Each structure stands twice: as structure tokens, then as C-alpha cells.
Amino acid sequence: MNGFIEVDYAQNWKHSERIAGDVFLLSRDKTEGRIVCTLSDGLGSGVKANVLANLTATMGQKFTTSRMDIVDSARVIMKTLPTCRERKISYSTFTMVDINSSGVAKIVEYDNPPYMLIRNGKVLKIEKTVIPLENRFPGRTEQLYYSEVNLQNEDRLIFFSDGVSQSGMGTAKLPLGWRTPFIEEFVTAEINKDRNISARDLSRKITSRALLNDIQKAKDDITCAVVYPRKPRKLLLVSGPPIDPENDQHLLEKYEAFTGKKIICGGTTAGIIAEGLNTEIETDLRERTADIPPLSRMEGADLVTEGILTLSKTAEMLETKDSWVAMQTNAVRRLICMLMNTDEVHFLVGTKINEAHQDPSIPVELGLRRTIIHRIKTILESKYLKQTFLEYI
Amino acid sequence: MEKISIEICTGTTCYVMGASDLLTLEEHLRPPLSSSVKISGSTCLGICRDKRFKPPFVRVAGKLIAQASVRKVLKAVEAEYSGGSYAYDE
Numbered sequence A: 001m002n003g004f005i006e007v008d009y010a011q012n013w014k015h016s017e018r019i020a021g022d023v024f025l026l027s028r029d030k031t032e033g034r035i036v037c038t039l040s041d042g043l044g045s046g047v048k049a050n051v052l053a054n055l056t057a058t059m060g061q062k063f064t065t066s067r068m069d070i071v072d073s074a075r076v077i078m079k080t081l082p083t084c085r086e087r088k089i090s091y092s093t094f095t096m097v098d099i100n101s102s103g104v105a106k107i108v109e110y111d112n113p114p115y116m117l118i119r120n121g122k123v124l125k126i127e128k129t130v131i132p133l134e135n136r137f138p139g140r141t142e143q144l145y146y147s148e149v150n151l152q153n154e155d156r157l158i159f160f161s162d163g164v165s166q167s168g169m170g171t172a173k174l175p176l177g178w179r180t181p182f183i184e185e186f187v188t189a190e191i192n193k194d195r196n197i198s199a200r201d202l203s204r205k206i207t208s209r210a211l212l213n214d215i216q217k218a219k220d221d222i223t224c225a226v227v228y229p230r231k232p233r234k235l236l237l238v239s240g241p242p243i244d245p246e247n248d249q250h251l252l253e254k255y256e257a258f259t260g261k262k263i264i265c266g267g268t269t270a271g272i273i274a275e276g277l278n279t280e281i282e283t284d285l286r287e288r289t290a291d292i293p294p295l296s297r298m299e300g301a302d303l304v305t306e307g308i309l310t311l312s313k314t315a316e317m318l319e320t321k322d323s324w325v326a327m328q329t330n331a332v333r334r335l336i337c338m339l340m341n342t343d344e345v346h347f348l349v350g351t352k353i354n355e356a357h358q359d360p361s362i363p364v365e366l367g368l369r370r371t372i373i374h375r376i377k378t379i380l381e382s383k384y385l386k387q388t389f390l391e392y393i
Numbered sequence B: 001m002e003k004i005s006i007e008i009c010t011g012t013t014c015y016v017m018g019a020s021d022l023l024t025l026e027e028h029l030r031p032p033l034s035s036s037v038k039i040s041g042s043t044c045l046g047i048c049r050d051k052r053f054k055p056p057f058v059r060v061a062g063k064l065i066a067q068a069s070v071r072k073v074l075k076a077v078e079a080e081y082s083g084g085s086y087a088y089d090e
């Protein structure tokens, strides 16, 4: 495996709750290229479950990222976690995944539904080692499952809480819930329908189906995480004319040489590129709102938008996860969707200041391109774990 | 008869100075004018950097209207249609 690993998750809370009892945590060690993630399900739902799940997941993340062996981390967690004496069960269950830079994933599972690995559109059977645990409850043996897989590009590693596997339980269609063979069938069908489906979209498809199984009222917290190694998807976002017009040519060359999706934010910038490539820009007046100007089309570009207003709104929407989902289709929404489906975002930013924007008679405050792009870059990195590159020109 | 072109700038400066309202122009056009014009948008026309004129900008039949409003554009279009004159900015 070489390239990029996309990790994302989707979640629906139990319908009566205002907080999730399932917690998913992810950390990426950039220098080492290592990824550690934990999905924990706290007993019950609501705040108490959330605290327990958070405690479990946080410990899992801390221990594992601090190089403790993943099985040892699991043991320590098991020793530390409070248990319910009466029901002889643990207060939380978990799945911990530790992936190194060459794609070897070490996975420890405790009482969560078993994970799935899909390769070439089919479910791969996995050998797991059973690790029995010290007797915490007399008369009940507990065990961890440990497995190691060599991830390959285009694999999907899928794990979820029992809110997924027990969804629909008791209904005529799924009297025993959404059991493994049904989920496998659903997941492989989705992947075979769209071979490039992102971790983001796949995890959402799974949770939405689980919610549908529960007739839109989740009976438990529903959480699903997907790990998707693949060749990185790249995107170039060009915005702003170069400070020195002599560099227009440089901008053009960079733009032309880039392989991946191309977005231009800014009319003047689009003009420079259109002129250099001898092509036309056409503005499409259909999708626009009072605060977001319409987008334009240009051969070879995947998206052409206005600059500052569109970028500012994009930064604002990106601050809150999924806030754009309900937004009507416009330049901002298109831009965000493209960013979400990308692993590497390359910003090429011209720093010439548009004096017209500094005119005091302008009724709204127009931020500086540099500042806005920087904000988007930071959010993409910290919130969406995208890899970003920034070049000023 | 060739249609009268109306080009509305949707660049940043024009947009915040009122171009978003201008985009409702179509709703204000009555026959026979409504079928005699072709409305299009444009990225920054570059005029916002020219201190002589104030945004937003519209070009009717290629001629410039600064500080454009729906009313001004309608007047210009009427003049173009009936062969009258309109005081364009450039």
C-alpha cells in the first residue's frame, strides 16, 4: 500500500438523546505516517455513556499513540474501566485500530460487532487471535480479538457500534437486527456500485441505512467508521492574481502542469488563465444566492467561482462539520464537496491586493485573500485531516 | 432583430455593491422587451479598479452603466429597443 488513507465516520444519536454514547477518535502522526483510531460504545446512552466511551477511546488513543503495544493498551483499559457487577458486563466496548505507514493495521476488538474488510468488492475472511482476559467476573470469560491485516489500496476497513448491527431489530423485515451477512451484502453492493466511494460517503450510507432500519428513530447510537487507503486524490485551488504580472506565466504553467481537480476562485485569476489558454469564461447565472455570486465555466477547470465572498463563506461553513449538507446548490457547496472528496489540497495564491475591495464605501468588510485561504487551510487540516500545501505567488 | 445584450458583472466588488439585486432584472422585464434581450453574467470586468466609475457595472449593448440599478438598466434597454438615446457612462 502506498498513498493516502482516508478515515471518516458517521453517526446518528439515539433518538431521545442529545449526546452520543458512542465515541470515535482519530489521530494521525504526520511525520511517522501512522494512524490510530478508536471507536468506543459506552453502556446505555446519553451523558453517562458518552463519558465512559470518551474515557475508553481517549485512553486507547493515548496509550497506542504513545507506542504501547495495542494489545497491552487494551488490557490496561480493561483493567481501568468500571464494570457493572450486576449485569457482569463492562461499561464500554471498543475497537482500536493502529495503522503504520506501510499499511499494516493492528486491530483489537472488545465486544463491538466484528469489523469488515472489503477487497476487490468482496468480503475478506480474517484470522483473529483470541486473547482471554483475567477473570473480572467470576463465571464469565471475556476475550479480546486481535488481528493484523496488510491494507491494500482500494480496501475498505469498516467497523461500527451495535447500533448498526442491531438496527431494525424486532421489525418484520429484520427480526434479529441488521446482521453481518446483510450488512456485508449492503456494503459490497454500495462499493460495487461506486468503486471510488469515499470513506465519508460510505460511512454515511451505512448509518443512514441503519437509521432507516430503525424507521428513522435510532434505537441506539449508530456509529460507523471507514478506513480507505488509496492513491491520494489531488486538488489545486488557484486564487488571486500574482503580485507581479510577470508571474502570470508561472501561474499558468503551474495550473497546466497540475494533475488532479482544478478550481479557480476569483474572476481576475480566471481571466489570466483563460487568456493564457485561449479559452472563454462563461458565467452561469442559475445557482446564486444573495451572498454568493454565481459560478462560471471554463474548459479544463472543474470549478470557477468568484473569489473573496465565496472563499469567506466556504471557511465559515467548514467550521461546522456537515453544515453545508442542507445548503442549496451553489458555488460554495460545490467547492466544499470537491474539497471533501480530496485528500491533498494544493493552494496557489496570488497576493496582489484588489484595491477596489479596500474602498471604504463598500458595505461589507472584505477579508484579505491570504487570511481567508489560511483559515480554510487550517480548518481542512485540523478538522478534516486533509493534507494541504500552500504556495504564494 | 438581434437581441440586446445585457451583461451584469458578478465580480466581488459589483456583487457587494448591488449586482445581486440586478440579477433579478429578468423579473422586471415586460414584453416586448423580455423577448428582445439576452442577459448574461460576467466575472470582474476590471472596471472596479477605475476610480472614475462606481460599481456595480452593467453593459447594455456593449456600453457601460456605472452604479447600475434595475431602473437604469431598464431605461437603457428601452432606449436601445426604441432607437432612443441613453446617457451611458462610457
Ligand code: FES
Pocket (backbone or CB within 6 Å): B009, B010, B011, B012, B013, B014, B015, B043, B044, B045, B046, B047, B048, B049, B055, B057
Ligand atoms: S467586480 Fe465588477 S468590475 Fe470588478
